[in-house]
Amino acid sequence: MSEYIEIDPNEDHGHHHKETFITKYIFSQDHKMIAKQYLITGVLFMGVIGILMSLLMRLQIAWPEEPNIIFEFFLGKWAPDGVMDADIYLALVTMHGTIMVFFVLTAGLSGTFSNLLIPLQLGARDMASGFLNMVSFWLFFLSTVIMVASIFVEAGPAAAGWTIYPPLSAVELAQGGSGLGMTLWLVSMAIFIASSLLGSLNYIVTVINLRTKGMTLTRMPLTIWAFFVTAIIGVISFPVLLSAALLLIMDRSFGTSFFLSDIFIQGEVLHYQGGSPVLFEHLFWFLGHPEVYIVLLPALGIASEVIATNSRKPIFGYKAMILSILAIAFLSTIVWGHHMFISGMNPFLGSVFTFTTLLIAIPSAVKAFNYITTLWKGNIQFNPAMLFSIGFVSTFITGGLTGIILGDSALDINLHDTYFVVAHFHLVMGISALYGLFSGVYHWFPMLFNRMLNKNLGYVHFWVTAICAYGVFFPMHFIGMAGLPRRYYTNSNFPLFDDLADTNKIITGFAIVGGLIQIVFLYNFIHSMFYGKKSPQNPWKSNTLEWTASMKHIHGNWKGKIPEVFRWPYDYSKPGYKEDFVPQIKPMKKDEIEY
Amino acid sequence: MSTFFTILILFFVVTAIWQIVKIYDLTQVSTVAKDSSQIANDKDNKVNGYLMLGFLIFIYVITIICFIRYGDFPLMSNSASVHGSKIDDLMMVSMVLIFFVQTVTQFFLYYFAYKYKGQKGRKAFFYSDNHKLEFLWTIIPAIVLTVLITYGLLTWSDIMNVDQDEDPIVIELYAQQFNWKARYSGEDNALGKANVRLIDIDRANILGLDEFDPNAQDDIITTELHLPVGKPVLFKMRSQDVLHSAYMPHFRAQMNCVPGMITQFGFTPSVTTAEMRETPEMIEKILNINNIRAEKSKELQEKGEEVLDPYEFDYLLLCNKICGKSHYNMQMKIVVETQEEFDKWINQQTKFKNSLIAQK
Numbered sequence: 001m002s003e004y005i006e007i008d009p010n011e012d013h014g015h016h017h018k019e020t021f022i023t024k025y026i027f028s029q030d031h032k033m034i035a036k037q038y039l040i041t042g043v044l045f046m047g048v049i050g051i052l053m054s055l056l057m058r059l060q061i062a063w064p065e066e067p068n069i070i071f072e073f074f075l076g077k078w079a080p081d082g083v084m085d086a087d088i089y090l091a092l093v094t095m096h097g098t099i100m101v102f103f104v105l106t107a108g109l110s111g112t113f114s115n116l117l118i119p120l121q122l123g124a125r126d127m128a129s130g131f132l133n134m135v136s137f138w139l140f141f142l143s144t145v146i147m148v149a150s151i152f153v154e155a156g157p158a159a160a161g162w163t164i165y166p167p168l169s170a171v172e173l174a175q176g177g178s179g180l181g182m183t184l185w186l187v188s189m190a191i192f193i194a195s196s197l198l199g200s201l202n203y204i205v206t207v208i209n210l211r212t213k214g215m216t217l218t219r220m221p222l223t224i225w226a227f228f229v230t231a232i233i234g235v236i237s238f239p240v241l242l243s244a245a246l247l248l249i250m251d252r253s254f255g256t257s258f259f260l261s262d263i264f265i266q267g268e269v270l271h272y273q274g275g276s277p278v279l280f281e282h283l284f285w286f287l288g289h290p291e292v293y294i295v296l297l298p299a300l301g302i303a304s305e306v307i308a309t310n311s312r313k314p315i316f317g318y319k320a321m322i323l324s325i326l327a328i329a330f331l332s333t334i335v336w337g338h339h340m341f342i343s344g345m346n347p348f349l350g351s352v353f354t355f356t357t358l359l360i361a362i363p364s365a366v367k368a369f370n371y372i373t374t375l376w377k378g379n380i381q382f383n384p385a386m387l388f389s390i391g392f393v394s395t396f397i398t399g400g401l402t403g404i405i406l407g408d409s410a411l412d413i414n415l416h417d418t419y420f421v422v423a424h425f426h427l428v429m430g431i432s433a434l435y436g437l438f439s440g441v442y443h444w445f446p447m448l449f450n451r452m453l454n455k456n457l458g459y460v461h462f463w464v465t466a467i468c469a470y471g472v473f474f475p476m477h478f479i480g481m482a483g484l485p486r487r488y489y490t491n492s493n494f495p496l497f498d499d500l501a502d503t504n505k506i507i508t509g510f511a512i513v514g515g516l517i518q519i520v521f522l523y524n525f526i527h528s529m530f531y532g533k534k535s536p537q538n539p540w541k542s543n544t545l546e547w548t549a550s551m552k553h554i555h556g557n558w559k560g561k562i563p564e565v566f567r568w569p570y571d572y573s574k575p576g577y578k579e580d581f582v583p584q585i586k587p588m589k590k591d592e593i594e595y
Numbered sequence: 596m597s598t599f600f601t602i603l604i605l606f607f608v609v610t611a612i613w614q615i616v617k618i619y620d621l622t623q624v625s626t627v628a629k630d631s632s633q634i635a636n637d638k639d640n641k642v643n644g645y646l647m648l649g650f651l652i653f654i655y656v657i658t659i660i661c662f663i664r665y666g667d668f669p670l671m672s673n674s675a676s677v678h679g680s681k682i683d684d685l686m687m688v689s690m691v692l693i694f695f696v697q698t699v700t701q702f703f704l705y706y707f708a709y710k711y712k713g714q715k716g717r718k719a720f721f722y723s724d725n726h727k728l729e730f731l732w733t734i735i736p737a738i739v740l741t742v743l744i745t746y747g748l749l750t751w752s753d754i755m756n757v758d759q760d761e762d763p764i765v766i767e768l769y770a771q772q773f774n775w776k777a778r779y780s781g782e783d784n785a786l787g788k789a790n791v792r793l794i795d796i797d798r799a800n801i802l803g804l805d806e807f808d809p810n811a812q813d814d815i816i817t818t819e820l821h822l823p824v825g826k827p828v829l830f831k832m833r834s835q836d837v838l839h840s841a842y843m844p845h846f847r848a849q850m851n852c853v854p855g856m857i858t859q860f861g862f863t864p865s866v867t868t869a870e871m872r873e874t875p876e877m878i879e880k881i882l883n884i885n886n887i888r889a890e891k892s893k894e895l896q897e898k899g900e901e902v903l904d905p906y907e908f909d910y911l912l913l914c915n916k917i918c919g920k921s922h923y924n925m926q927m928k929i930v931v932e933t934q935e936e937f938d939k940w941i942n943q944q945t946k947f948k949n950s951l952i953a954q955k
């Protein structure tokens with residue numbers, strides 16, 4: 001299990017173990033292989049399913065009455081004669097949300113890049129526990145299998161929204177999807193949380209213990225800071241969701257009343273008494289809100305690294321960036337109530353949550369301004385990763401600003417659960433985090449597969465995606481401001497909203513193009529994995545440690561000794577050096593000042 | 596057959612992309628033979644730099660188009676309740692602020708990206724920190740947000756604290772999958788006790804009222820919500836099955852209905868339905884909607900289906916919390932009218948004690 005214990009970490013411990021196919025590619029304990037496993041399961045596989053579901057929803061919203069051959073193809077019995085069933089629409093809403101938030105943007109994003117970069121950028125041979133890391137991935141894989149299987153159950157998958165508020169999710173009489181589909185959803189999430197906790201603990205321990213000589217906390221790349229803080233938030237908040245899921249399982253299967261009370265449904269009174277759905281909302285959002293930052297912080301970290309490298313400039317305000325990550329992380333755990341202003345909780349609590357929520361704008365603004373200043377007077381290399389990082393900053397600003405409106409309890413009364421909210425969170429966490437993810441894939445693809453991605457396909461991918469992302473979500477704000485509620489199967493029962501139908505068609509048009517263009521990325525990814533140009537060592541002329549490691553994957557990362565670190569990772573274009581980058585392994589000159 | 600075609604089309608799309616890439620690669624070889632490093636060169640930097648500028652313009656254009664097309668903001672003007680205009684003012688202030696910040700920051704982001712696009716041989720300016728700047732852009736957002744938070748909180752507590760001295764009419768909003776009921780408290784202005792366990796469908800006690808509670812006797816249960824203009828109303832929300840949300844967008848009002856719990860929201864309607872139909876904004880909006888409906892009707896007629904009725908404006912109560920299959924069609928009409936009209940209407944309704952079916 002742990003080959004490292006008996007080996008001096010500074011010694012090259014023979015990077016050519018005899019490995020069988022199974023230990024190398026399947027039950028691997030090597031962090032680089034696990035990163036690839038996460039990338040392929042979490043991002044490529046689940047991502048395709050999640051995006052496909054969103055396209056089906058958009059088609060339904062744009063052309064609600066017309067039978068569609070595509071529905072019949074994908075939904076089968078749920079779309080008799082091509083007309084989508086109302087229950088399956090809600091199931092699509094639910095599964096799209098669950099898959100994108102948890103599987104693609106939590107496990108896919110953190111799982112891939114924390115695993116790949118934490119040991120490599122810190123100068124460690126592997127994660128603190130390779131075995132736990134392997135268990136973490138396989139638990140994740142199990143939860144993926146269960147979640148995907150739940151899509152195919154007889155009465156339909158979970159359909160209570162990704163927030164699965166009881167009683168809708170708890171009472172089978174309320175909705176077909178609240179039967180076996182919901183049970184599988186809860187089981188899958190419980191396993192997912194176990195996987196996430198094992199992963200996070202491993203990341204935290206590795207960052208604290210396995211930094212190489214000279215790698216002080218204030219010399220860590222911002223990526224590592226972001227992954228580190230993300231893992232801490234995960235460890236604090238995910239157990240609360242686990243408890244909520246377990247209590248909900250008890251309510252559903254063992255007759256307890258934690259979240260249920262006084263229910264009369266389909267002609268019968270249920271026995272539940274004394275519980276409160278609002279309690280579930282508190283427990284759910286105690287994870288649910290930090291979850292937004294679990295998704296976003298790794299993307300912020302990746303963008304910091306990519307922007308600095310490609311601007312050929314140090315990231316502006318390194319310490320302010322760290323402080324703002326810490327501030328965002330702290331605040332993120334005390335703002336969950338802004339999802340519940342009109343849930344029936346005490347209005348005074350609403351005031352408190354408005355206050356804490358709007359405070360997050362301050363560290364976020366600091367980050368945005370620092371990114372912009374980093375570009376100023378740079379020598380910007382527009383590699384595809386850089387485009388996605390700039391796009392990230394752009395959507396982070398656009399989406400973040402509307403948060404100022406939604407975080408204001410008085411304004412939320414009227415915009416709660418309208419398309420304004422959908423537009424807001426898709427921009428600020430969905431698209432932003434996806435951009436962060438893409439940026440990371442383009443930047444570290446050489447590290448992952450020792451080959452280069454095709455840059456021209458990358459440019460096409462970015463520009464079409466960027467235009468479509470704004471085309472979809474910008475007009476959506478205005479639909480929301482016209483009062484259109486989200487999660488409606490069709491709006492045709494409300495003539496009041498008839499004048500929004502055209503806009504919905506335009507949005508769907510952008511969504512289809514934006515969705516299909518991801519095929520270009522998939523093609524580029526798979527093609528380059530096998531036939532891409534071989535990568536040189538350090539293609540982006542980056543300072544961080546991972547580019548000093550062997551590009552060909554070997555167990556233990558570095559041939560020979562682990563490198564020692566002498567400086568922070570952002571010495572780009574430093575005066576006094578001929579090259580415009582100074583790797584961290586380069587010793588300081590006499591009387592040279594560190595940043 | 597359709598499945599086959601779909602797969603075929605997908606196959607062709609993928610092949611087409613593959614071929615395009617192949618052709619592109621081949622042309623690259625003949626023109627710039629040496630650079631196939633897949634790392635951005637000066638040409639890429641130049642092209643993408645200009646595209647950055649183009650994208651900035653795209654963002655501005657899409658913003659302007661959206662404002663022109665949807666600039667009437669139905670939720671920011673024409674509120675039909677007293678507190679509504681306060682929310683609208685706050686919304687306006689916030690919108691102006693965020694659009695200012697959006698325009699300026701996006702400009703700097705994309706303009707810098709364009710201006711400092713990379714060139715071979717140029718060196719970036721080593722500039723790693725400036726405490727004054729950091730301080731500046733921490734303190735300015737802090738000040739602006741302090742103002743905004745204070746303004747927002749004052750508005751919020753103003754709305755949520757219902758003044759009992761004003762003697763509001765108490766009305767219960769009762770939610771069930773998938774419709775709404777309203778219960779008026781009658782002359783005593785006190786709602787009778789109720790619990791879902793007392794529901795007796797056979798006796799038409801559909802809301803589970805306590806038959807022996809004197810307050811319940813004169814309660815009135817309706818399927819339409821009528822409100823007298825200018826009179827404060829206090830809604831008590833109840834749900835019998837799952838979470839629902841009573842959303843009344845024109846009144847800037849919303850509150851969840853939670854099973855096992857009574858929630859509340861109060862407001863004073865300020866514009867009657869008749870008056871609202873006469874406002875120029877509404878006339879324009881309804882005209883537009885009816886044009887759309889007329890066009891759609893024509894299409895339907897050609898197909899031999901039923902045509903759509905022309906639409907007349909009414910206030911609505913919508914369900915705005917996912918509640919099951921027919922969530923998308925859970926609505927109730929709201930009528931705001933003068934006190935006389937309201938009195939006339941309410942007197943025509945049946946009191947609870949008279950609505951019960953006698954036990955056989």
